[in-house]
Amino acid sequence: MVKICCIGAGYVGGPTMAVIALKCPSIEVAVVDISVARIAAWNSDHLPIYEPGLDEVVKQCRGKNLFFSTNVEKHVSEADIIFVSVNTPTKTRGLGAGKAADLTYWESAARMIANVSETDKIVVEKSTVPVKTAEAIEKILTHNSKGIKFQILSNPEFLAEGTAIKDLFSPDRVLIGGRETPDGQRAIKALKDVYAHWVPEERIICTNLWSAELSKLAANAFLAQRISSINAMSALCEATGADVSQVSHAIGKDTRICPKFLNSSIGFGGSCFQKDILNLVYICECNGLTDVANYWKQIIKVNDYQKNRFVNCVVSSMFNTVSGKKIAILGFAFKKDTGDTRETPAIDVCKGLIGDKARLSIYDPQVTKDQVLKDLSMDKFDWDHPVHLQPLSPSSVNQVTIVWDAYEATKDAHGICILTEWDEFKTLDYQRIFDRMRKPAFVFDGRNVVNVEKLREIGFIVYSIGKPLDPWLKGMPALA
Numbered sequence: 001m002v003k004i005c006c007i008g009a010g011y012v013g014g015p016t017m018a019v020i021a022l023k024c025p026s027i028e029v030a031v032v033d034i035s036v037a038r039i040a041a042w043n044s045d046h047l048p049i050y051e052p053g054l055d056e057v058v059k060q061c062r063g064k065n066l067f068f069s070t071n072v073e074k075h076v077s078e079a080d081i082i083f084v085s086v087n088t089p090t091k092t093r094g095l096g097a098g099k100a101a102d103l104t105y106w107e108s109a110a111r112m113i114a115n116v117s118e119t120d121k122i123v124v125e126k127s128t129v130p131v132k133t134a135e136a137i138e139k140i141l142t143h144n145s146k147g148i149k150f151q152i153l154s155n156p157e158f159l160a161e162g163t164a165i166k167d168l169f170s171p172d173r174v175l176i177g178g179r180e181t182p183d184g185q186r187a188i189k190a191l192k193d194v195y196a197h198w199v200p201e202e203r204i205i206c207t208n209l210w211s212a213e214l215s216k217l218a219a220n221a222f223l224a225q226r227i228s229s230i231n232a233m234s235a236l237c238e239a240t241g242a243d244v245s246q247v248s249h250a251i252g253k254d255t256r257i258c259p260k261f262l263n264s265s266i267g268f269g270g271s272c273f274q275k276d277i278l279n280l281v282y283i284c285e286c287n288g289l290t291d292v293a294n295y296w297k298q299i300i301k302v303n304d305y306q307k308n309r310f311v312n313c314v315v316s317s318m319f320n321t322v323s324g325k326k327i328a329i330l331g332f333a334f335k336k337d338t339g340d341t342r343e344t345p346a347i348d349v350c351k352g353l354i355g356d357k358a359r360l361s362i363y364d365p366q367v368t369k370d371q372v373l374k375d376l377s378m379d380k381f382d383w384d385h386p387v388h389l390q391p392l393s394p395s396s397v398n399q400v401t402i403v404w405d406a407y408e409a410t411k412d413a414h415g416i417c418i419l420t421e422w423d424e425f426k427t428l429d430y431q432r433i434f435d436r437m438r439k440p441a442f443v444f445d446g447r448n449v450v451n452v453e454k455l456r457e458i459g460f461i462v463y464s465i466g467k468p469l470d471p472w473l474k475g476m477p478a479l480a
């Protein structure tokens with residue numbers, strides 16, 4: 001029986017291995033982690049992450065051919081194939097701080113693999129890593145081993161949160177990079193055989209190591225670039241009276257452009273886009289490609305611009321001050337159908353409003369009070385370290401309350417900011433909400449989820465990103 005071990009039981013390691021176990025009953029899969037709490041949660045009825053469909057997959061295989069354990073060394077030493085899916089945060093200190101990937105967790109995993117291995121292994125990079133990481137990992141493994149052979153493969157993950165199970169069941173492609181030697185090709189085939197249990201052969205792409213590593217960074221940069229492009233257009237739409245949804249629809253009909261990833265928003269969030277683009281920028285700079293680095297930097301600049309623009313719009317619309325005013329925040333997760341808040345644009349928007357002394361009442365159907373408070377008090381990039389190494393949650397953040405109902409959040413509020421596109425925000429009873437708010441009552445829709453005309457009929461002043469401006473908002477200093 002082939003044995004797989006995955007180091008890192010996070011958003012990638014957990015779902016990916018659960019699907020491999022489900023689709024390959026003949027393979028034994030162990031997912032290991034240094035976080036005792038995380039492993040306990042994977043072994044309980046309350047999984048550590050919320051992902052539609054994940055519970056069912058885990059329930060079907062856990063205890064049969066899928067195991068979650070803190071006994072990292074035992075499972076690593078027994079495995080034929082080891083996936084490494086640990087954190088690769090942005091460095092906050094030293095060389096490359098603020099851009100380069102911090103490979104501390106990866107390096108420590110590689111050293112441990114070298115220490116405990118007694119048989120030949122295939123080591124698979126599942127984490128997103130800088131190009132040429134495989135070369136460094138190879139050096140660590142070969143210099144520390146006792147004649148054991150290691151083959152390194154790059155097998156980046158392309159799943160998106162909220163649709164992880166769907167993406168894993170039916171991936172657009174699986175990418176495997178390896179050495180162009182007979183041993184390297186044999187390793188590629190072994191991993192290909194795993195995916196071939198359910199992924200059609202034509203969707204499994206095999207390349208050299210560096211192409212696979214770079215393709216992951218390139219894919220995220222291209223995706224994020226589309227969002228920054230449409231968000232840049234949203235500002236122009238507001239200035240000219242065009243409607244960004246109509247523009248997206250019109251340009252998306254061109255099959256060369258396609259309609260996906262053209263939804264204007266308060267900016268992209270999530271654990272990957274910003275981190276991976278910063279990483280790409282750093283690699284370009286290290287290779288002397290300053291103009292290329294500056295091109296990709298601009299994607300993040302526009303993303304920051306979009307978040308600032310939104311905050312400025314809220315403040316300037318409400319008579320240039322939100323001091324002491326209650327603002328309801330609907331949605332805190334970085335997108336719908338996930339409880340993940342890593343790098344969510346809601347953090348920057350909330351911090352911006354708190355900076356202007358607003359009182360915030362935050363509601364998100366999947367994000368806990370503790371998480372929100374932690375996010376609002378953590379330093380940039382601190383979130384991307386294993387949970388037990390993160391700062392403890394503070395007891396409270398001034399000016400912020402967290403509630404479990406959109407009606408409670410909006411009661412007596414002066415304004416509402418919609419920051420995540422949860423479906424339930426489309427069907428709220430906005431008349432009821434309006435009746436219980438201070439007047440004039442404002443809605444700032446950062447995700448284009450509400451029916452603007454209906455809300456204006458009720459009496460709201462509505463700002464919806466990239467849409468023709470409400471007469472109230474025209475001429476406001478931040479928007480003019």
Ligand SMILES: NC(=O)c1ccc[n+]([C@@H]2O[C@H](COP(=O)([O-])OP(=O)(O)OC[C@H]3O[C@@H](n4cnc5c(N)ncnc54)[C@H](O)[C@@H]3O)[C@@H](O)[C@H]2O)c1
Pocket residue numbers: 007008009010011012013032033034035038072085086087088105106108109126127128129157158159160161271272384385386387
């Ligand atoms: N989240 C996504 O949607 C996504 C998608 C594709 C790729 N990625 C990449 O995958 C990697 C993992 O991301 P994630 O979202 O799963 O992170 P995560 O924080 O959810 O999980 C990483 C896990 O690794 C564990 N860990 C760290 N060092 C360890 C060690 N030495 N031994 C054992 N366990 C260790 C941590 O405790 C943590 O539970 C990152 O490189 C990320 O960029 C993420």
Ligand SMILES: O=c1ccn([C@@H]2O[C@H](COP(=O)(O)OP(=O)(O)O[C@H]3O[C@H](CO)[C@@H](O)[C@H](O)[C@H]3O)[C@@H](O)[C@H]2O)c(=O)[nH]1
Pocket residue numbers: 128157158159160161162220223227260261262263264265266267268269270271272273334335336
């Ligand atoms: O048209 C769009 C699409 C997305 N977003 C935002 O962009 C961010 C990222 O969304 P998405 O890409 O759907 O989620 P992630 O889980 O971050 O997935 C991305 O990052 C992963 C980690 O690398 C990759 O594996 C995935 O392929 C890639 O889509 C979120 O804040 C979304 O709200 C928009 O604003 N407009």
